[in-house]
Amino acid sequence: MADLNPGDAIPALKVTPDKYLPYRYAGASGDFNPIHLDQDFAKSVGLPSNILHGLYSMGLVAKAAAVGTAAGDPRALKKLTVQFRGMGLPEQEVEVTGTVKEVDGDRVVVDLEAVQGDNRIIRNGQAELEL
Amino acid sequence: MPVKTDAVGKSWPSTTYQVGREKIREYATVLGIENPVHFDVGAAREAGFRDVVAPPMFAVVYAMPSLAPAMFDPEVGINFAKLVHGAQTFEWDEPACSGDEITTTARLISAEEKLGNGFYVFETTSVNGAGAEVVRGTWTNIVRGV
Known part of the structure; x- marks a missing residue:
């Protein structure tokens, strides 16, 4: 992979999950919690709407890290840690950004976050990769 | 209600998933x-995998079922109405490929109250049929206002 240096930004990943994405993710992942699928249920427990699965958003963070540093090689990602914060919503663009924190030989550490506008849905993300 | x-330290029966x-x-x-x-099987084999390989975060698919009995265990006592997923870590080792049978075991590693919220941290360990570790997950669940 091309030279990576501390402070470098990795390419941002932008994706707008459509209205039905939470259904497809539920089917793919097996997580059918109604807060992700049923607007009325979500509102009844105090949420603004049905919300994106946090682990879907984490999946986008993992993709951004692997594509941004290792051409999407699934062997590269060794560790990923995230904190879930604001609720992600369907039909709004998710942007994942990352900055290289450390480079030590083949080992790279990238700090990442995912936002929808001002809403930071994943904070303090950190990926460790071997390139 | 105290946490x-x-x-803490308890583990639950393993679950097995066929990729x-x-x-x-x-x-x-x-x-x-x-x-x-x-x-594509051909592309996967050319890249050195046994078969079509899972993306790393596919770990949620095979590891999460092991957590269901843990989360519903009255000894743990999680209040689902106030549950949020606070944080998540995965550490990967062997890639997961189609044909693998992956066995996952969940364990509660801590339960504590912080600033009025309950923090329950579970660890899952997933191994393949050859006994090699595939992924270790750390799942932090927060129960608001315990």
Whole structure:
């Protein structure tokens, strides 16, 4: 992979999950919690709407890290840690950004976050990769 | 209500998941992951994998079922109405490929109250049929206002 240096930004990943994405993710992942699928249920427990699965958003963070540093090689990602914060919503663009924190030989550490506008849905993300 | 700590250290019966090509393709498609090693057997073998390989975060598919009995265990005592997923870590080792049978065991590693919220941290350990560790997950669940 091309030279990576501390402070470098990795390419941002932008994706707008459509209205039905939470259904497809539920089917793919097996997580059918109604807060992700049923607007009325979500509102009844105090949420603004049905919300994106946090682990879907984490999946986008993992993709951004692997594509941004290792051409999407699934062997590269060794560790990923995230904190879930604001609720992600369907039909709004998710942007994942990352900055290289450390480079030590083949080992790279990238700090990442995912936002929808001002809403930071994943904070303090950190990926460790071997390139 | 104080956070129950009696179940800290407890583990639950393992779950086993058979990884298959179509499920990997379905997951990769939903995430918009385009590397052909997740779709095409020939591309996967050319890249050195046994078969179509799962994206790393496919770990949720085979590891999460092990958590269900843990989360519903009255000894743990999680209040689902106030539950949020606070944080998540995965550490990967062997890649998961179609045909693998992956066995996952969940354990409660801590339960404590912080600033009026309950923090329950579970660890899952997933191993393949050859006994090699595939992924270790750390799942932090927060119960608001315990």
